[in-house]
Amino acid sequence: xxSAPAAERGEPLLKVRKVNGWYGESHVLHDVSLDLYEGExxxxxxxxxxxxxxxxxxxxxxxxRRSGEIRIAGRDMAKVPVHRTAHSGIGYVPEERxxxxxxxxxxxxxxxxxxxxxxxxxEAIFDLFPNLAERRNSPGxxxxxxxxxxxxxxxxxxTGVKIILLDEPTEGLAPVIIQRIGDVLVELKKSGMxxxxxxxxxxxxxxxxxxxxxxxxxxILESFPTAQLDAKMDRLHEVVGV
Amino acid sequence: MTMIFGIPLPALLGQLLIGFINGSFYALLSLGLxxxxxxxxxxxxxxxxxxxxxAFAAYLLLAHTGIGFWPALVIAPLVVAAISAVIxxxxxxxxxxxxxxxxxxxTFGLALILEGTFRWYFGAAGQPYAQPQxxxxxxNLGFMFLPNYRGFVVVASIVICLSVWLLxxxxxxxxxxxxxxxxxxxxxxxxxxVPLLLTLTYALGAGLAGLAGVLAAPIYQVSPLMxxxxxxxxxxxxxxxxMGSIGGAxxxxxxxxxxxxxxKVFYPEASNIVVFVIMAVVLMLRxxxxxxxxx
Ligand SMILES: Nc1ncnc2c1ncn2[C@@H]1O[C@H](COP(=O)(O)OP(=O)(O)O)[C@@H](O)[C@H]1O
Ligand SMILES: [Mg+2]
Numbered sequence: 001x002x003s004a005p006a007a008e009r010g011e012p013l014l015k016v017r018k019v020n021g022w023y024g025e026s027h028v029l030h031d032v033s034l035d036l037y038e039g040e041x042x043x044x045x046x047x048x049x050x051x052x053x054x055x056x057x058x059x060x061x062x063x064x065r066r067s068g069e070i071r072i073a074g075r076d077m078a079k080v081p082v083h084r085t086a087h088s089g090i091g092y093v094p095e096e097r098x099x100x101x102x103x104x105x106x107x108x109x110x111x112x113x114x115x116x117x118x119x120x121x122x123e124a125i126f127d128l129f130p131n132l133a134e135r136r137n138s139p140g141x142x143x144x145x146x147x148x149x150x151x152x153x154x155x156x157x158x159t160g161v162k163i164i165l166l167d168e169p170t171e172g173l174a175p176v177i178i179q180r181i182g183d184v185l186v187e188l189k190k191s192g193m194x195x196x197x198x199x200x201x202x203x204x205x206x207x208x209x210x211x212x213x214x215x216x217x218x219x220i221l222e223s224f225p226t227a228q229l230d231a232k233m234d235r236l237h238e239v240v241g242v
Numbered sequence: 243m244t245m246i247f248g249i250p251l252p253a254l255l256g257q258l259l260i261g262f263i264n265g266s267f268y269a270l271l272s273l274g275l276x277x278x279x280x281x282x283x284x285x286x287x288x289x290x291x292x293x294x295x296x297a298f299a300a301y302l303l304l305a306h307t308g309i310g311f312w313p314a315l316v317i318a319p320l321v322v323a324a325i326s327a328v329i330x331x332x333x334x335x336x337x338x339x340x341x342x343x344x345x346x347x348x349t350f351g352l353a354l355i356l357e358g359t360f361r362w363y364f365g366a367a368g369q370p371y372a373q374p375q376x377x378x379x380x381x382n383l384g385f386m387f388l389p390n391y392r393g394f395v396v397v398a399s400i401v402i403c404l405s406v407w408l409l410x411x412x413x414x415x416x417x418x419x420x421x422x423x424x425x426x427x428x429x430x431x432x433x434x435x436v437p438l439l440l441t442l443t444y445a446l447g448a449g450l451a452g453l454a455g456v457l458a459a460p461i462y463q464v465s466p467l468m469x470x471x472x473x474x475x476x477x478x479x480x481x482x483x484x485m486g487s488i489g490g491a492x493x494x495x496x497x498x499x500x501x502x503x504x505x506k507v508f509y510p511e512a513s514n515i516v517v518f519v520i521m522a523v524v525l526m527l528r529x530x531x532x533x534x535x536x537x
Contacts, residue, residue, distance in 0.1 A: 060431045086433030098428045102420040110414070111421055112432035159433075 011074055013038040013194050014059070014090070014163055019068030021051075021058045021218075028054045029066070030218040036163065041185075041195040042223075043205040046215030047241050052198040053095055055215070056165045059196075060092050061085050072163070087115045091156035095167035095198075099140040099148045106136040109155045119160030128184065129154050146177035153184065163194045170201050182207050200240065202229065214239055249507050255386045261503015262496070263392050263461070266399035267454055269495025271476040272483060273403055274450035276491035277410070279480075280423050281443045284334065284345035288326075289476070290469025291356040292448040295322045296455025298360060301371050301464040311374040315456050322452030323445040330444040335437065353470070360466035368463030395457050402453065403492045406446075410488055419443060423486070478521040484534020494532065 012035035021029030028051050036042050044052045058066045061082045070077040072088040080088065091112070100108055109125065109132070126133035129150045135143060143151060149169055156164055166185075170178045178201070185208045189195060199205040205212070206226055214221045216239055224232055244251040271289060278286045286292075299318035303309040309317065329352065337344040377391040410416040422429045422436050430436040455469070462468055476495075483494030498517055506513040524532060 062427055062431055082427075082430045083433055083435045083437075086431060092428075092431050094428060098425060100421045100424050102424060103417055107417045111417055111429070113434060115433050 009037050012036055012071075013040075013073055014196065015069070015071040016055075016059065017069040017071075019055075019058050019066060019070060021054050021063045021067075022065040023054075024064065028218050029058060029063075031068070032058070032215075032218070032220055034213055034220060034223070036194055036196055038162070038194055039189075039192050040210050041189055041197060041208045042211045042213060043197045043199050043209040044213045044215055045199065045202070045205070045236065045240055047239065050215045051218040052215055053167055054218075056092065056094075056167055056196070056198065059090070059165060086112070086159070086161070089116055089160070089162040091159055091161035091164045093149075093152045093156055093164060093166045093169060095171070097148045097152045099143065099151055101139060101141040103140050104137050105132055105140055105143065105151060108140040108151055109136075109158065112155050112159045114159050116160035116162070120157045122158065125154045125157055128157075128187075146173050146180070149173060149177070149181060150184075153181070157188075163196065164188070165196045165198075167198045168200065169197070170199065170204050178204060202233075202236065247508070252386050254504075254507055257503040257507045258500060259386070259388065259392065259503075260506070261500040262396055263499070264502060265496040265499020266396050267458060267472065267495075268476055268479045268499050269403050269492045270399050270450055270454040270457075271472070272479045272491040272495045273406060273488065274447035274454075275476065275480050276483070276486055276488055277406070277450070278444055278447035280486040280488065281419060282334075282338070282345070282440055283342050284337075284349065284444075285342070285485075286444075286447060287346060287350035287473075288352040288356065289349075289447070289451050290471075290473030291353040292322050292326060292451035292469070293455040293458070293472065294360065294466060294469035295325070295356065296452025297371070297459040297464045297468060298364075298455075298466075299452065300456040300459050301369055304371070311372075311456075311460070315453070318456045319449040319452040322455070323449030326448030327441050327445040330441050334444065335440065338440075357466050357470060364466060366466060368465035368468070371459035371464050373460035391460055395461065398457060399454075402450070406450065407488055407492065475517050478517045480531075482517075482521050482524045482531060484531025487531070487533035487535075490531065490533025 014036040016032060016034045018031045018033055019029055020027065020031060032055055034042065044055060046052050054063060057063050059070060061077065061080065072090055075088055077085065077088065100111070103111065109122065131147055132151055132154060135147070140148070140151065153166070153169065169181055182204055185195065189208055195208065197205060197209065206229055209226050211223055211225050212229065213223045214236065221239065246254055271293060275286055275289055278284060296318045299321045300311070300314035303314045303317060334345060334348060337348055373391040377394050380387050380389040381393070410419055418429065418434055418439055422434070422439055426436050458468065479494050479498050480491060482498065483490040498520065501520070502513055502516055505516040
């Protein structure tokens with residue numbers, strides 16, 4: 001369903017056009033444009049410092065300064081304050097995971113407010129992540145890295161968002177955990193969730209991604225469908241350097 | 243007569259009680275400071291002035307409208323909280339992006355203006371504020387005579403401190419507060435109105451100071467400088483307990499009040515400085531305070 005040419009798919013759910021971003025004087029995003037259609041998964045790849053995290057932060061309005069056009073479901077996000085951004089139906093799983101040490105697992109899970117109907121129930125989330133259920137009363141940061149990542153994803157699933165931004169969810173995790181997170185993402189995709197994934201691990205990303213965007217020095221170099229991934233491997237290794 | 247270390251028991255218990263009452267105020271005030279510092283990272287030098295405002299609000303309510311102690315116990319803190327919320331929204335919130343020193347200077351200036359205004363208008367002398375009728379008199383505990391109002395203050399402060407602790411540790415609002423203390427940006431990205439949370443927190447801290455002020459009015463009289471006399475000790479209490487630790491601020495407040503009371507019995511000459519001596523020792527051994535985390 002996602003193989004249709006963009007022109008036939010109408011308006012993207014998340015549209016990023018010529019977005020520039022700055023940290024103080026340093027200009028880190030240069031005319032970044034990307035489209036994310038409903039139910040689609042795109043993966044942003046690029047070496048460390050390319051601007052992948054900054055792109056997600058720009059979308060969440062967390063950069064100190066940004067310009068350009070960002071639309072969610074057609075709505076212009078330029079003037080929407082940070083704390084209203086999520087209410088447009090977008091959830092964020094940050095690179096550092098952002099589990100709160102002074103909150104228990106279940107407090108972490110319940111923290112993000114519901115922004116729309118249709119989120120998963122707590123029971124369904126605990127079914128999906130049984131180890132979180134077992135540790136619901138321990139402090140968030142007593143969890144293993146993999147469990148923290150699952151909690152970071154789980155708490156967004158409760159909120160009813162339509163789009164999830166995931167920043168390197170497999171970074172530093174053991175293969176079995178990566179497998180588990182991959183299964184969860186595939187499930188989410190099947191259920192119609194729209195995902196923007198930042199990932200260095202191509203083998204992991206190809207299981208869920210419909211398209212790839214290649215990023216370098218704050219620029220988007222190109223985008224291509226997953227079917228072309230093998231043909232693009234040399235180019236990817238050259239740009240990403242892994 | 244029963245003697246302990248050569249001190250008559252009633253004298254000892256009497257000072258212990260005075261220490262406990264002072265400790266009740268230290269705990270209430272350092273709790274408010276810790277709540278504000280935890281989330282806003284502002285050392286609220288206006289805290290003593292807000293305590294004074296609470297006492298004056300009660301005094302003025304009684305003098306001008308005949309509204310007595312019990313309604314004032316609710317109204318005065320709300321008034322102080324509302325005024326403080328407006329100050330936070332219109333002024334203090336503009337300083338969050340700057341060095342924390344600016345917040346400290348701002349609240350210090352605010353305290354001077356508030357106290358100066360009240361001093362100009364009411365003079366430096368204290369105004370008496372009658373304790374509520376129902377709590378007049380005292381109770382003979384067998385070993386000592388306990389004025390009822392003072393007993394009430396001790397119980398009230400424990401209940402208030404416990405309620406605030408529960409609010410912060412056990413409720414959803416408290417979870418927002420704790421999370422925003424760790425990572426305000428992320429909490430905001432989740433869709434929580436963090437600027438509003440900051441305003442409410444400042445109002446809560448200031449309202450607690452106002453509440454302490456109402457409780458203090460019948461004991462210490464109502465005067466423009468009542469806060470600045472007390473707040474120096476309270477800052478020492480907060481430094482000893484560790485900035486930003488809610489439980490630590492409460493416990494340290496009571497313990498230091500009691501230690502101060504005991505010092506009055508055993509070595510009266512030191513009673514005015516004992517808190518500061520403890521502060522110096524704690525700063526040398528644990529710079530982050532007894533309950534604080536290194537920041
Ligand atoms: N908080 C920050 N302040 C200043 N510069 C930053 C900050 N975060 C990232 N950068 C810079 O922005 C650029 C893009 O970084 P980032 O978006 O984190 O890249 P990636 O996620 O692709 O590794 C890098 O040059 C990085 O040094
Ligand atoms: Mg990154």
